[in-house]
Amino acid sequence: MAQDTAVPKLNFEYWLDKAIEWGQATTLESQKDVCLHLPQLQEFLHQLYETLKHMDSIAAIQQFPLIGQLLGRLCWNPFVIGYDESQKTLMWCLCCLYSSEPQNPVELKANSWIRSLLCHLLSSSKWESSEAETSAFISTLGYTSADYYCHLVKSMVFSLVTELRGNQFSELNIQGRVSTSRLNAVSLFCVPLITLPDLTPLVETLLLYHGGASKEILSSEFLEAVNEAFLKKKISLSESAVFSLWLRHLPSLEKATLYLLDQLVSVQMNSLEEVACVMKDLLLPQAASHPAIFRIVNEIFKNAVLETDGAPEVMTIIQVFTQLFLQGHQNEYKQHKFPLKTYFPHHHQPLVAALLRRPFELPTTHWAEHLKHISHMLKALVEDPNSSSLADLFEIWFLVARFGEWLDIAVEQLLKAAAESDALLWLLAFYYCPQNENQQRTQTMVEAQAVYNHLMRLFSCTVLSVKDLEAAVPSVKDVEQCCSKHLITHLLTNFLLFSSGGHMIAQEFIDHITETTDTSKEVCSLLIRTAYRINRSGEENQRTLKLLNELLQKLTLKV
Amino acid sequence: MEAVLEQVEQLPALLAVSRSALVRDWDSLTLDRALEWARYFQHLHDRFRTRPRLREALGRRLRRGQRSPLLGFPNLGRCPQLLGLALLENRALPPAACRRLIHSLLCPGGAEPGPEPRSLALLARRKAASRLLALPRPPEGLEPQVQAEAQLLLSRLREEGQEAQPAGEAAGSLRWLSGVLEQLPQRRAFGVVAAALLLRQESGAEQAGGGERVGNSLNGNQVSATEEDLAGPLLAWLLENMERFSAFCLFLPGSLLASLAGHYSQLNRPYLDLLTGWGSGLLYDPLQGRWVKRCLDKAVLSWEELRERFSCLCQGSDLVKAQTQAALKLLKAQGGDFNVRGLSVWTDLLMELEEYLRKEAER
Structure with a gap:
């Protein structure tokens, strides 16, 4: 719901004017306006209660002479009473105004008025003539209005759900169809009630309802409010209902994606398992199996990469998202499945196919070969003079980046298997330095190659000192090209994890480089990713895992 | 203690x-x-x-x-x-x-x-939600208000069933039920009883929607035993007094009565008897060429209404359909077994129904 109209604190008159203007919210215009203001009104009522609770009723009426008018009007507005916790706060305010020893006719009248309002809110009372018999009936049965309204709301929801579902299947039957205006009204009336669990079946049925109309029939206030409540975990909805919401309402999908990014970037995550969990909870990777949703999320991710200049956290998030998406896609039933190329339509398909292979689907001994194949395809694409616009280049780079797990494996393979080093180094150089306008990438290759050669000489030494490593990279601090710097950090981190002597000096060396350069976040991302990969592969590598955990513990404190 | x-x-x-x-x-x-x-x-x-x-x-x-x-x-x-x-x-x-x-x-x-x-x-x-959701609704089915009251009635009957009552208290519980239903205007009470009978049928083990405290004192294995008995007092109340039953059948729509008759065989016979009585009250007016009420008695159905009720019964379960047709055939036989229109109301009804069923089958 919109939070843009900033309202000064305790702006009593503003809300009194609003309450008068709304009345009992019988026109569409006033209904929409109430829905728009519900969260702010609730905030205001809270503040009002905080003020009132320290006063006696006389002082309260002196300070707010029109408070009776305001509260009374709000109590008769079902949108306000139905919303979230507003009814509770309103009743608290009424309690504050009730005087235990009324001194004069005004106070007596106020007391009596408060009781009428409370009865109006709570009982199926004798004062509302239409329900007089109901009231006698339920009390004869030994029940209260609480029991009655519980059943009444459920019956109403059930009846509306039946009507809508019946309709869905009888589209040819023109007479039986629910009119668009009726549906629109139902959805608008649900806005304040979305977080009431009794309503969930109706909310889901509405979300899944598609009339014949090409225009959206549900009110946008409803769609926005459902999305908001879902993201804030105030309601739980079936997957299909959420997917349907995002498919029919683009702003909600955008908001959900941004909310996910925001949540993951702003909170320190200690493992990618946690990241994966947050994502799956929000259902976004699952929803992305709809190509339309996948495309939108993809665009938003691209923008996030551009805006953050490829920040390592963002890249990691996108990689995990892609992995979860693939996992979900694999688990889906064949007949519902879209072919994977639907999701990457404008790319060189053999490259897509190669990147889509998940590492565990291949024997480890084939990894280096597979990476070489990817590297060669990429090189051919990138160096093709016909398709070298900057936009094309970015698209190719982004495709490679989303499958970043292969890049991490490339570094590991370089060190462990020492195979195909040219091709693998080129692949990494491309990732860290996609452009080669002034020969930057060529320069990066040269620098990385030098460091790599040196590291390989040290790889089997069982005893190492930080000095030895520093000698290997005399210039990490001085390397001018930042692309080279990232690539070298990647190589070094993996060297520490996988070489014979690296474990002994890992902590010291990481302290050293993160102190002298601004790479804590980057190293942290690399380590978290490696831990996630080892954990998932089921590889027996206790020694490395233990080291990773120690390093991460210390590093996450710093970041 | x-x-x-x-x-x-x-x-x-x-x-x-x-x-x-x-x-x-x-x-x-x-x-x-x-x-x-x-x-x-x-x-x-x-x-x-x-x-x-x-x-x-x-x-x-x-x-x-x-x-x-x-x-x-x-x-x-x-x-x-x-x-x-x-x-x-x-x-x-x-x-x-x-x-x-x-x-x-x-x-x-x-x-x-x-x-x-x-x-x-x-x-x-x-309560606010019930205000917001109270939109004008399509006329079929019983109102949610009636449904909610029926749920409460059922919950209470369930609770009653749980309190182990000594035998011979059936009369007492019928009196109690009458007292409760008297709180409502008669037509409303009819709606509530009908809804309760149908809800009981639908909910079975699901327990009538489960209110906050209502009915949550039940646990699974006790349900099936008491569920069976729930309809007992309601049916007894309906059949206790023929005038009441007749008003009940006159007031509720035919489709609803047909599904009640389908679920409760106890209601089927008395309902058919009532319809027979009402049918005998029609006279053939040769000038108008149709069946009309013998006198302007409100408690009698018109020919169209009668036909509607019979056709609802014939759309129900096979058993109800067979029983209905058998009853009509018997009445037709008793009336001389003519195959010409305008002589016996049962012949005419049977002919119209058979034609209706034939058309239905063709579709």
Whole structure:
């Protein structure tokens, strides 16, 4: 719901004017306006209660002479009473105004008025003539209005759900169809009630309802409010209902994606398992199996990469998202499945196919070969003079980046298997330095190659000192090209994890480089990713895992 | 235990006082005591809920001294709400006590941090929801209000069924049911009974929607046994008085009656008998060429209405359909077995129905 109209604190008159203007919210215009203001009104009522609770009723009426008018009007507005916790706060305010020893006719009248309002809110009372018999009936049965309204709301929801579902299947039957205006009204009336669990079946049925109309029939206030409540975990909805919401309402999908990014970037995550969990909870990777949703999320991710200049956290998030998406896609039933190329339509398909292979689907001994194949395809694409616009280049780079797990494996393979080093180094150089306008990438290759050669000489030494490593990279601090710097950090981190002597000096060396350069976040991302990969592969590598955990513990404190 | 039983016996009196003008003399201390008693009863309920013999003893004691069994063991669990809301509606309660009441019922950190304040907020929210969702609705089916009342009636019947009643109390429970239904205007009561009979059929093990406290004292294995008996008192009430049954059948739509007849064979025969009676009340008017009412008696159906009811019965289960057709054929035979229109109302009905069914089958 919109939070843009900033309202000064305790702006009593503003809300009194609003309450008068709304009345009992019988026109569409006033209904929409109430829905728009519900969260702010609730905030205001809270503040009002905080003020009132320290006063006696006389002082309260002196300070707010029109408070009776305001509260009374709000109590008769079902949108306000139905919303979230507003009814509770309103009743608290009424309690504050009730005087235990009324001194004069005004106070007596106020007391009596408060009781009428409370009865109006709570009982199926004798004062509302239409329900007089109901009231006698339920009390004869030994029940209260609480029991009655519980059943009444459920019956109403059930009846509306039946009507809508019946309709869905009888589209040819023109007479039986629910009119668009009726549906629109139902959805608008649900806005304040979305977080009431009794309503969930109706909310889901509405979300899944598609009339014949090409225009959206549900009110946008409803769609926005459902999305908001879902993201804030105030309601739980079936997957299909959420997917349907995002498919029919683009702003909600955008908001959900941004909310996910925001949540993951702003909170320190200690493992990618946690990241994966947050994502799956929000259902976004699952929803992305709809190509339309996948495309939108993809665009938003691209923008996030551009805006953050490829920040390592963002890249990691996108990689995990892609992995979860693939996992979900694999688990889906064949007949519902879209072919994977639907999701990457404008790319060189053999490259897509190669990147889509998940590492565990291949024997480890084939990894280096597979990476070489990817590297060669990429090189051919990138160096093709016909398709070298900057936009094309970015698209190719982004495709490679989303499958970043292969890049991490490339570094590991370089060190462990020492195979195909040219091709693998080129692949990494491309990732860290996609452009080669002034020969930057060529320069990066040269620098990385030098460091790599040196590291390989040290790889089997069982005893190492930080000095030895520093000698290997005399210039990490001085390397001018930042692309080279990232690539070298990647190589070094993996060297520490996988070489014979690296474990002994890992902590010291990481302290050293993160102190002298601004790479804590980057190293942290690399380590978290490696831990996630080892954990998932089921590889027996206790020694490395233990080291990773120690390093991460210390590093996450710093970041 | 005897002490507890004696306390429980006081509950009806406590509730009766809370609804009377006697609360005029209550101060805030009296009020606190009353609410404490209510919470104590709720506590007893929660403690003995799963112990059949004790709950039976409490239930029996609770019934002692009441003319008809208005309160049973489950009422103990609802006590704070029953008492709180009754007092809130009681205008005789003086200001000091009332202030204490609304503070402990509604305010944060009131006397009891238990579930009460939340549940009253939920009540207000649900009441508002029922206002918001009360949109004009398509005419078919029974109104949600009637459905909700039927749910409550069923829940209460379920609770009654759980209180092991000595044999021979069937007459007492029928009297009780009549008393309850008399609270409603007759037509409304008919709707509620019909809805309850149909809901019972639908919900089976699902337990009638499950209110907050309503019916949650039941546990699975007891359901099936009592479920069977639930319809008993309702059917008995309907069939107890033929005038009532006739009004019931006249008021409710044919489709609904047909599905009741399909579910409850006990209703099928009396319903057909009623329709037979009404059909015999029609006369053929040769000038107009159609069947008309013999006199302008309101309690008789027109030809169109009669035909509608029979066709609803023929759309029901195979059994009901067969029985209906057999009954019509018998009536036709008794009337001389003519195959010409305008002589016997049953011949005409049967012909129209058969034509209708043939058309249905072709579609």
